[in-house]
Amino acid sequence: MNALYLAFAYLxxxxxxxxxxxxxxxxxxxVPLATQILLSTSERTLTARADATPLILGAKGSQLDLTMAALYFSEERPEPLPMAEAEAVWDSGLGTPIPVHTAFSSGGFRIVGTTLDYFDFRDLTISDGRGLAVLGEAVIGANVARALERGVGDALVSAPENLFDLDGVYPLEMPIVGVLAPTNTADDDAVFVDIKTAWVIQGIGHGHEDVVTASEVAAGLDVTANAAIVEYQRITPDNIDSFHFHGAENEFPATAVIVVPYDTRSGTILRGRYLDPEGRTQLVEPAGVVGGLVDRIFRIKTLLDVVTAVIAVAALAxxxxxxxxxxxxxxxxxxTAVKIGARRGMVLRLLASETVTLLLLSGLIALAGAALVARNAEAWVGWLLALGT
Amino acid sequence: MVKVADLGFSYPGGDFRLRVPALTLDDGERLAIVGPSGSGKTTLLNLIAGIFRPNTGRIDIAGTDVAALPDAARRRFRASTIGFVFQDFALLDYLTARQNILYPYRIAPGLRLDAAARARAEALAEASGIADKLDRHPEALSQGEQQRVAICRALVTEPKLVLSDEATGNLDPESKTRILDLLFARAEEAGASVLAVTHDHELLPKFDRVLDFAEFRQGRPA
Incomplete structure (x- = not known):
C-alpha cells in the first residue's frame, strides 16, 4: 500500500x-485494437450485404465499381445500362430485376432511384411517415435524417452536377414523405426516390408551363418554345401532369440492376446468359467480388499490423x-530511501507500482477507446463504406 | 551510545583504507567530525549507519553490534535507531513537507504510521517553525525551511542517534547557526546523540567535542 501511495503521489x-x-x-x-474491430466489422458488414444480394447486372467494366455503386452507393460511376436490360430479366421469367440509379446526391448523401421492390428486398421499414407513392417524393435513411435534421414534411434539393452547366441538370426539390428505421447499412445514408424521379433530376423527364395556350391553339398560331418557359423545380399535385419524359423508357439509364433469381436453377441460367465476352453487360456475384476485396483488405491489414508493431516497438522503446x-x-x-532503511525490494516495488499504474491507466484508456469503437463500429463502417458520398 | 573499536574498511578494488582505532559518543553528546575532503568522514557515517559493512572491528550502538547484524536486521535497526540529515536535504519533490517528514514510515520496515507518528510530525513541525507550511511541496519552501523539514524527518522516528552529513553546507551563515541550534534542540528533546560531519569551523564551538578525522585517514577513496 505504501508503494502504491508513493507511486500515486509521484504520478x-x-x-x-x-x-x-x-x-x-x-x-x-x-490502434491495433481499433483496427482489428473496424476491420472485423467491415468484413462482416461487407460480406453480409454482399451475401444478401444474389446478382448484379451492369454494363461491362470494373466489377468492383459496379458492386460498390449498387450495394454501398459509393461515388464510383460505372457505365450506365439501359432499362431494357431490366425488362429482359422480367421477360426471362427467371428473377426480379430491381434497378438502382445512384448518379446524384443531395446534402452530401447519395440519391438512390429505384422501385418499391427494393424496400421489400432489403426488408426496409418506415419509422416515420410513409413509403414512396408519387413522382418527386423522397424517403430518407436514418443517418440522413439525423445528419441533415430533416424529417417528414421537410424537403431536400438535389445537388447540381455542375454549377456552370446551365443547360444541364437542374436541382429538383423533393418533399420527404418517410424516414427509414436504422439498419446500420448503406441504406441509412441514402435518399430514396422513385427511379423516374432520378430521371427527372437527370433531365430526361421534366415539367413546365404550357408552351401553347388554348387561345393560341384556337387562333392557329405557330408557336416556338424557348428558354423563357418556366421549368418546374418541384413536383406538386398541380404540375405533376405536366411532367413527361422524352425518348423510350427502355433506353433510360440505370446504374445497375439487382437481380433476385426465383430459385437456384434460375440463377444458374441467368449467369449463363451473361457469359458472352462480346456482350455489353455483365452479371456479377457480389459475394465473390466483395470476398476478393476483403482478401485484399486483410492483406493490407497484415502490412498495417507489421507497421503498427514496428511503431509500437519504437514507441515502447x-x-x-x-x-x-x-x-x-x-x-x-x-x-535516500536506502539510507533511511528501505529494502531494495521496497524501492523496486515503488518503481514497479508506478510502471504498473501507468500501464493500467493506458490499458484502461485503450479499452475504453476500443469499447467506443466497438459500440459505433457498425455506424462508422457504414459511413466508411459509403466512401464519402 | 556509540562505541567504535578497531574499525577497518576499504572499498572493493580501491586503494582507500579507513582505520578508526577507537571512537565513542555518549548519550546526548554532540560530536563534530572535521577533516579534509576524501578523508572518509561520510564513509564512517555510512559504516555507523550500517549501510556499509566494515572489514574488521565493531560498531556498537546502544549495545548492538551493528556490523554483526544480518542485512534485514541492520535495515530495521537503522530505520528505528538512526536519523539522517543530508547536505542536499534529500527531500522528495513530489511529496508535501508533511509527507516528507513521514516518509520513513512509508518505506522503512518495522515502522508503523499511526496517530502517534502523525502527532510527532506535527509537533516537530510546530517546534521547527514550519507548521504552516506542511502542505507545501519542497519547491515552495526556502532552503532553510527545506532543511527544517529534513531535520523533522530525521527525528520523527525517535532515533537514538542522528547522523548529520554537512547538514548546513548549503545554507547561508545566519541560517547555519539557526538550523544547527534547531537540530540540537530537537535532538535534545528526543534524547538523541548527534554525530555531525561539517566543514563549518565557525560552528564547532556549538559541539561538545570535535574530532579531526585526518588522523584516521590512510589512502583516498576509490
Missing amino acids: RYHWARSLVMVLVVGLILF AVGLAVFLSYRLRAGEIA
Whole structure:
C-alpha cells in the first residue's frame, strides 16, 4: 500500500509527464485494437450485404465499381445500362430485376432511384411517415435524417452536377414523405426516390408551363418554345401532369440492376446468359467480388499490423527510455530511501507500482477507446463504406 | 551510545583504507567530525549507519553490534535507531513537507504510521517553525525551511542517534547557526546523540567535542 501511495503521489505531482506516457502507451495499445474491430466489422458488414444480394447486372467494366455503386452507393460511376436490360430479366421469367440509379446526391448523401421492390428486398421499414407513392417524393435513411435534421414534411434539393452547366441538370426539390428505421447499412445514408424521379433530376423527364395556350391553339398560331418557359423545380399535385419524359423508357439509364433469381436453377441460367465476352453487360456475384476485396483488405491489414508493431516497438522503446531516465534521475531518492532503511525490494516495488499504474491507466484508456469503437463500429463502417458520398 | 573499536574498511578494488582505532559518543553528546575532503568522514557515517559493512572491528550502538547484524536486521535497526540529515536535504519533490517528514514510515520496515507518528510530525513541525507550511511541496519552501523539514524527518522516528552529513553546507551563515541550534534542540528533546560531519569551523564551538578525522585517514577513496 505504501508503494502504491508513493507511486500515486509521484504520478500525480508529475501529472503532465504521466499523462503523456499514459496517452502514448494507451495509443499504442488502442490502434491495433481499433483496427482489428473496424476491420472485423467491415468484413462482416461487407460480406453480409454482399451475401444478401444474389446478382448484379451492369454494363461491362470494373466489377468492383459496379458492386460498390449498387450495394454501398459509393461515388464510383460505372457505365450506365439501359432499362431494357431490366425488362429482359422480367421477360426471362427467371428473377426480379430491381434497378438502382445512384448518379446524384443531395446534402452530401447519395440519391438512390429505384422501385418499391427494393424496400421489400432489403426488408426496409418506415419509422416515420410513409413509403414512396408519387413522382418527386423522397424517403430518407436514418443517418440522413439525423445528419441533415430533416424529417417528414421537410424537403431536400438535389445537388447540381455542375454549377456552370446551365443547360444541364437542374436541382429538383423533393418533399420527404418517410424516414427509414436504422439498419446500420448503406441504406441509412441514402435518399430514396422513385427511379423516374432520378430521371427527372437527370433531365430526361421534366415539367413546365404550357408552351401553347388554348387561345393560341384556337387562333392557329405557330408557336416556338424557348428558354423563357418556366421549368418546374418541384413536383406538386398541380404540375405533376405536366411532367413527361422524352425518348423510350427502355433506353433510360440505370446504374445497375439487382437481380433476385426465383430459385437456384434460375440463377444458374441467368449467369449463363451473361457469359458472352462480346456482350455489353455483365452479371456479377457480389459475394465473390466483395470476398476478393476483403482478401485484399486483410492483406493490407497484415502490412498495417507489421507497421503498427514496428511503431509500437519504437514507441515502447522511447517510453522505456523515458522510464529508465526517470529512474536514473531518481537515483538520489533511491539512495535516500536506502539510507533511511528501505529494502531494495521496497524501492523496486515503488518503481514497479508506478510502471504498473501507468500501464493500467493506458490499458484502461485503450479499452475504453476500443469499447467506443466497438459500440459505433457498425455506424462508422457504414459511413466508411459509403466512401464519402 | 556509540562505541567504535578497531574499525577497518576499504572499498572493493580501491586503494582507500579507513582505520578508526577507537571512537565513542555518549548519550546526548554532540560530536563534530572535521577533516579534509576524501578523508572518509561520510564513509564512517555510512559504516555507523550500517549501510556499509566494515572489514574488521565493531560498531556498537546502544549495545548492538551493528556490523554483526544480518542485512534485514541492520535495515530495521537503522530505520528505528538512526536519523539522517543530508547536505542536499534529500527531500522528495513530489511529496508535501508533511509527507516528507513521514516518509520513513512509508518505506522503512518495522515502522508503523499511526496517530502517534502523525502527532510527532506535527509537533516537530510546530517546534521547527514550519507548521504552516506542511502542505507545501519542497519547491515552495526556502532552503532553510527545506532543511527544517529534513531535520523533522530525521527525528520523527525517535532515533537514538542522528547522523548529520554537512547538514548546513548549503545554507547561508545566519541560517547555519539557526538550523544547527534547531537540530540540537530537537535532538535534545528526543534524547538523541548527534554525530555531525561539517566543514563549518565557525560552528564547532556549538559541539561538545570535535574530532579531526585526518588522523584516521590512510589512502583516498576509490
